[in-house]
Amino acid sequence: MTATAKDHWHPVLDSQVLKDKPVGVKVWNSEIVLFRTAGGKVSALEDRCPHRSMRLSKGWVENDKIVCPYHLWKYDGEGKGQSPCNPQMKPRVQRYDVTERYGAVWVKPAESNAQMPEMEVEGYHYVGLDTGIMYAPFELVVDNFIEIEHSPTNHGVFAFDAQGITQVVPKVETVGDSIHVIYEGDQRNIPWYSPTQYFMPQNTRLIIDFMAHFRPVHFIYNMKWMDPKTQELKPHRIREFAFLTPVSEEETHIHLFFFSTLNLFSPQSFSPLRKLVSSRFLKMAHDEFNLDKNIVEEVARTDKRTDLKGLQLGKFDRVLRETRRLISSAYHQGPLEQQAPPEPVQLKATGTTGAQD
Ligand code: FES
Ligand SMILES: [Fe+2]
CATH class of the missing domain: 3.90.380.10 (Naphthalene 1,2-dioxygenase Alpha Subunit; Chain A, domain 1)
Structure with a gap:
């Protein structure tokens, strides 16, 4: 998400859909990959490998990192990458803030300070x-x-x-x-x-x-x-x-x-x-x-x-x-x-x- 229209928390996926495979979602033309580590933590990154633009959501999760299926570069939940053939390189992918609430995965741009909507209401x-x-x-x-x-x-x-x-x-x-x-x-x-x-x-x-x-x-x-x-x-x-x-x-x-x-x-x-x-x-x-x-x-x-x-x-x-x-x-x-x-x-x-x- 570029920092324009999308300066909000948006629900993007039913939590139950995000299992061990990465899932690609979109908010106003910004493509985002969500992935869950073995421990259950969810991360959200731009859905594009900075190496040669492969879609990361076509990859898989290994040791808490998402692996790009083109040349096996890997990225952690913060977007910090490693390239097996170029160990001196420090590739980076843009990350998003992400949370799971009310049965859904929500994302917002990391630079936004929008508040997460509250839905708990007494008596309901x-x-x-x-x-x-x-x-x-x-x-x-x-x-x-x-x-x-x-x-x-x-x-x-x-x-x-x-x-x-x-x-x-x-x-x-x-x-x-x-x-x-x-x-x-x-x-x-x-x-x-x-x-x-x-x-x-x-x-x-x-x-x-x-x-x-x-x-x-x-x-x-x-x-x-x-x-x-x-x-x-x-x-x-x-x-x-x-x-x-x-x-x-x-x-x-x-x-x-x-x-x-x-x-x-x-x-x-x-x-x-x-x-x-x-x-x-x-x-x-x-x-x-x-x-x-x-x-x-x-x-x-x-x-x-x-x-x-x-x-x-x-x-x-x-x-x-x-x-x-x-x-x-x-x-x-x-x-x-x-x-x-x-x-x-x-x-x-x-x-x-x-x-x-
Ligand atoms: S395009 Fe992702 S590793 Fe090359
Ligand atoms: Fe209606």
């Missing part, structure tokens, strides 16, 4: 991570994550049906460099035989209250349900952290971290049941994701422009102009030296950065 239990790819420009993916008018077609579970959506009045407010959005409407009906009923209280008002942050781009969705008669909130809530990682002009990676207040998901609960229900929940979330993916990729195939010119925008789309402005300020600026210092990312529910319960 981690359910799991779902990952996906959309072959579409970053802005088009962000648009999909911020507006809800598409919920009747793309969300069989987490939202409103075709009738319900017509009654939803979007509340949108810019708060510093973030956007606070609230959608409220009738929770769509879920068939009685679907296990999903367990997660979505029926005959309720669904409130989706979320913050869209832009350094890095991530959304913190709070989903809660209200009894329409008493206006009382149900105890069950879901919190979803959706991180969108720009990979290239035409590809965006998505990491969705789910949390729930249900005790069933607490680490103390009976583990086989917790695993079963978590995987069922993640499957449901992934099915929803795929519906969005299909539509967004279809749009991208039709028109990849991201400038909104010539589009006839409705009330749910007003927020799109604001997202363009904030993406531009966080991702499309010049070299780091010309930017204001990055703000620490604080995702805790308290304070102004997380949407309030």
Whole structure:
């Protein structure tokens, strides 16, 4: 990553995918190789051998070093290299800061002092991570994550049906460099035989209250349900952290971290049941994701422009102009030296950065 747009921690891979073989990932056109030593430590280096440009992710790990498969030069996790035939040489590869949190591998440029996002929120239990790819420009993916008018077609579970959506009045407010959005409407009906009923209280008002942050781009969705008669909130809530990682002009990676207040998901609960229900929940979330993916990729195939010119925008789309402005300020600026210092990312529910319960 050059020190421009990518001055943030981005999740780049499900931790479980990184075993003993190196894996190549990309953040906004910067290619990075991740590798894990036998002891489990993860390192991140530029995915290019400085000798003759072989891709290091095609190599292997030996004695805690990544070995280039072309001429067997080796690099440690700091990027310091050795050449077997040129022992006097000291080749070097650029390294990245890397960490594993919430089931994902995250990277940032070593020179950046961005804060690692925090997701632990009191009263919520981690359910799991779902990952996906959309072959579409970053802005088009962000648009999909911020507006809800598409919920009747793309969300069989987490939202409103075709009738319900017509009654939803979007509340949108810019708060510093973030956007606070609230959608409220009738929770769509879920068939009685679907296990999903367990997660979505029926005959309720669904409130989706979320913050869209832009350094890095991530959304913190709070989903809660209200009894329409008493206006009382149900105890069950879901919190979803959706991180969108720009990979290239035409590809965006998505990491969705789910949390729930249900005790069933607490680490103390009976583990086989917790695993079963978590995987069922993640499957449901992934099915929803795929519906969005299909539509967004279809749009991208039709028109990849991201400038909104010539589009006839409705009330749910007003927020799109604001997202363009904030993406531009966080991702499309010049070299780091010309930017204001990055703000620490604080995702805790308290304070102004997380949407309030
Ligand atoms: S290109 Fe990597 S060792 Fe030669
Ligand atoms: Fe969606």
